[in-house]
Amino acid sequence: MVSVLSSYYEKFLATGEVKCIDEEIPFEIPQGWEWCRISSIFQLNPKIEANDDTLAAFIPMEAISAVYSSEYSYYERRWKEIKSGFTQFADGDIAFAKITPCFQNRKSAVFSNLPNGIGAGTTELKVLRPYGETINRFFALYFLESPYFIDEATFKGTANQQRIASGYLENKLFPLPPIEEQCRIANKIAEVVPMVDRYGTAQTKLDNLNVELKNILKKSILQEAIQGKLVPQIVEEGTAQELHEQIKQEKQKLVKEGKVKKSALTDSVIFKGDDNKYWEKLGKEIHCIDDEIPFEIPASWQWVRIKDIFQINPKNVAEDNCISAFIPMQKICATYGSEFYYDEVQWKTIKTGYTHFADGDVAFAKITPCFQNRKSVIFIGLPNGIGAGTTELKVMRPYGETINRWYLLYFLKSPYFIDEAQFKGTANQQRIITGYLENKLFPLPPKFEQDRIVQRIKQLASIMSR
CATH class of the missing domain: 3.90.220.20 (DNA methylase specificity domains)
Structure with a gap:
């Protein structure tokens, strides 16, 4: 993909066709960088070859954290138990959740130190594997967690279960810097993320406190209301x-x-007796319901x-x-x-x-x-x-x-x-x-x-x- 006279063109090697893609370019990138299709610089959902008895990692969706980092846990399983019906991955692979809301919550990770370097997990993962050491894994991870990748995604499925549309990942334009710059960018992000996390945690606590305070006040107001304490009686x-x-x-x-139905007419009558206790009359039966009364109400209420x-x-x-x-x-x-x-x-x-x-x-x-x-x-x-x-x-x-x-x-x-x-x-x-x-x-x-x-x-x- 090249820029000529301020316009961007894409050449298809199979046919030799060249076309202008200016309308696809989302933002300008520095000189020395290059726009690439994801499918041209990563292997997608690669397969693993291993012996059936090899110990491997099993990672369900809930074991991947929804954070701006790479946190996950795993269970050890024999390869034969998980090699079929699950998504496969290996040390150095980058993966992200393709289903909502896990996708928007940024459930993604760089896998490393897996048992025998291999694993498998939820089918709701997309896996990317760079060709050799051409891509810094964490630069790729931060790309997958960026607003550019997350916010522009399109989905298919029902209202309760949607996945990114077929081809969204494969055809997405990836801003590719030189490998040394990728490493510097990834290191700088890793340096500032803890500070952002601390600020974000403090802000979240404050926001939650404000929400909780409002909820407590609302609950208190409603409780006062149904106890006859919110307005005076007239x-x-x-x-x-x-x-x-x-x-x-x-x-x-x-x-x-x-x-x-006529049965709707069989009301009970609840009243306060001379003994200051609450009684309920249903037909000819009367019994004390003092232990059911949750709070006192005004005399004009019932x-x-x-x-x-x-x-x-x-x-x-x-x-x-x-x-x-x-x-x-x-x-x-x-x-x-x-x-x-x-x-x-x-x-x-x-x-x-x-x-x-x-x-x-x-x-x-x-x-x-x-x-x-x-x-x-x-x-x-x-x-x-x-x-x-x-x-x-x-x-x-x-x-x-x-x-x-x-x-x-x-x-x-x-x-x-x-x-x-x-x-x-x-x-x-x-x-x-x-x-x-x-x-x-x-x-x-x-x-x-x-x-x-x-x-x-x-x-x-x-x-x-x-």
């Missing part, structure tokens, strides 16, 4: 007991219309069970060709707000096998870690007012306009709801236990107080985001 706004009666009337109306004041996972009815929203888990944001995205699809494609919801419904992720990350939303503005999505959602629908949706959302993000949850499942995939949501005690304020609480939380959130 007698003229009525009581939660009156609101509870209104909820019962809304349910009776829906039962008469055939929209809700403890209720969630199943008594919300419809849980209600169903939609719509025409098959009705355009509706499809919302997988990745389109729900993990925030203290309500952010989500959707794809428009016909109702017939999502009406079975997915969780239903509609405008005004409030939903939260029931699976870890999405649950703890507060993936919860108020659905609004859905196409034709309906949608369906991930089966890992629990959906709640208030009866009429008795509950402020934002008050409910903040309750679902509060430490009381998040931190006390119990789970079942494997270590990698756990869900809240059956009944946790339905039987959870909900601190119910009068409707106007709910509105004032929401307004105050949003005011404080606005101040904290500055």
